[in-house]
Amino acid sequence: MSDCIFCKIAAGEMGTEFIYEDDQVVAFRDINPVAPVHILVIPKKHIPSANELTEADNQLIGHIFQVIKKLAQKENLNQGYRIVNNCGREGGQTVHHLHFHLLGGRNLQWPPG
Template identity: 55%
Template structure:
């Protein structure tokens, strides 16, 4: 999608601190981290929201979670971490390209804070 911030990051049009990428996903450091480790994991395929997922997207969503687990190990989050995805405006989504926040390196609280 031509006006999507995350699609532009994947294409290299906007710089990012890449943490990981393969043929299906792209992971980079969040520019406004809420914890010592805050990585965004996104599918390379543009999907606007979780509401827009189709059955054929099940494999990529599973791959994102496997990637989150792999990155958590590599980033030393053995004490625990949080994986969060927001959906639409009231859910807190600000960029309309499905993405997951991998957050860790400090004690998480509930409600989030």
């Protein structure tokens, strides 16, 4: 999708420094972190939100969670971390490209807000 900022980032068009990349996903630090560790993990394939996932995406989603696990280990989030996916306007989604926030490095409270 030509006007999607995350598609541009995933394609390497924005000069974003990736902390992880493979043929399916990229990961990079959030520019407005809400925790000491705040990493975004996005698929290279444009999927607008979790509502548009199909069974054909099951392997991709499993892969994303394995990448998140590796990143959490690399970031020494041994005491725990949070994975967040916002879906839709009322769910707080502001970029309409499926993405997951890996948050950690401090005690995360509940409810989040």
